[in-house]
Amino acid sequence: MSKQSGTDFIKWFEDFCPPSYAVEGDPIGLQIGTLHKEVKKVMITLDVSEDVVKEAIKEQADLIIAHHPPIFRPLKKVETNHPSGKVIELCVKHDIAVYAAHTNLDVTDGGVNDMLAEALMLKNTEVLVPTFSDPMNKLVVFVPKEHEENVRRAVGNAGAGHIGDYSHCAFSTEGIGSFRPLEGSDPFIGTVGELELVHEVRLETIFPSRIKKQVLAAMLEAHPYEEVAYDIYPVEQASIKKGLGRIGTIEQEMTLHDFALYVKDKLQVGGVRMSGNPQALVKKVAVLGGDGNKFMSNAKKMGADVFVTGDIYFHVAQDAVAEGLNLVDPGHYAEKIMKQGLADLLEAKCKMEISFAASSTDTNPFVFL
Incomplete structure (x- = not known):
């Protein structure tokens, strides 16, 4: 467990409910304050009202994650004697950031x-x-046999190889790789100017296109070679649909x-x-x-x-x-289920030194008689 900034936490959180899952025009993301600070406690709420912010102040929360964006339309002015302006004022004065996860949290698995x-x-x-539809790609990378497990695990941890209820799915075949290091190279294996034959593994796995950047970064970091031989292909397999x-x-x-x-x-x-x-x-x-x-x-x-x-x-x-x-x-307020549900999920899955709490403030404007 280590202390993390708000930016580190939100980067992790957005892996769970990617912004790309949100419907077009949905005002998600950071709405008030800054994420460039240490976050020790996060409060989960359906709505952001003055009472919710006062609860966050009492609970010493550094960040509020709200399902309903408090700023749904662009503001022309902020008047602190107006309810919406008062919410912003309280958040800024007490250094509480507000992040909205709306339709992306509706869409994501477990949302x-x-x-x-x-x-x-x-x-x-x-x-x-x-x-939302995300086309699938296939990664093929050639790696020395003794380093296969490191690369396989790295790309799997980055999200590659998910098929249905299974993760880290991949396939390997062995063969002989050849290369001649040229002047200026710094080969992990072999000698400059000499042809080298190496027992290598062709490692194959699939991944949704939206995580291409992190899969490649994980693969390159785990791979021992200075120059990595790999290919990426589009595949006909059904796209991931959300x-x-x-x-x-x-x-x-x-x-x-x-x-x-x-x-x-x-x-x-x-x-x-x-x-x-x-x-x-x-x-x-x-x-x-x-x-x-x-x-x-x-x-x-x-x-x-x-x-x-x-x-x-x-x-x-x-x-x-x-x-x-x-x-x-x-009623719309049935979505209140997300408060405790998301708090429990984050508490169970987040490995950072952060605590999570569900807001107990009732923001339902309707009363049943």
């Missing part, structure tokens, strides 16, 4: 939508709304009425809205955190019996019922 699907105990889940929402099945079929109560219980919300026949049977479930009005057709096309999402409009619900799609609306 908000997976947390919702897991809470509802959905099985065999798939992406509901594809939004997206919003999840669709899967519940273990036990139940009526829509019972399922709505099930959602209320599992997502721990004050109430839900339901549309459709209360006695309709539910087995296949689509879920999407936040406002899912635009994605009713995705749920319908993928055969969902019910779509669980927030902020459903009146006429959208009418159209869904007419098309035979049942709806359960637990």
Whole structure:
């Protein structure tokens, strides 16, 4: 364990939910303060309100990670007597940085939508709304046999070789490599001016194109040669697809009425809205955190019996019922699941000397009577 700056932590965090996963125009990233400082404590919140910042001050947090960006549209001015301006003032005065992870945290594996699907105990889940595709590449590198394991492990640790639920997948074949070091070279093996034959391994693995830079850096650092022989090829293998929402099945079929109560219980919300026949049977479930009005057709096309999402409009619900799609609306605030969920995930996976806490401040503007 070692102390780390905010920039080091965010670099690690963005490996978990890459900015490239965010939908176009989403204002993610650092919004207030600086990351060029030591970070000892991170607080996770759904929203950034004045009360949330006061909680962060009390908890001595150095960084807030928020799901909903506090600055969603460009600011024309900052007035500290206005709620949004007060939030910025408090953060700056107490040196608290605010970083927003919005749709990239929705999309990423283990993110908000997976947390919702897991809470509802959905099985065999798939992406509901594809939004991101990453082509696959193949790396072929030639390495002396005795250094094969170091290079194999290095590129695997950098993210290469992921296939389904398996990591560090690679294949090796042995052969003879030849080269003649020229004047000015500093060969690891061989003598300048003499032809050298070396027992080498052809090591092959695949990686998504977005991590090309880190895979190559890891390979070059682990490889003993001054000049490394390697190739990168595009492969026809299906691209990695990511997206919003999840669709899967519940273990036990139940009526829509019972399922709505099930959602209320599992997502721990004050109430839900339901549309459709209360006695309709539910087995296949689509879920999407936040406002899912635009994605009713995705749920319908993928055969969902019910779509669980927030902020459903009146006429959208009418159209869904007419098309035979049942709806359960637990509200936008159902995304609060990300607070403890993300704090637990970061606590378990981050090896830096940083502690994580979920905000206990309730930022839901609605009260159920």
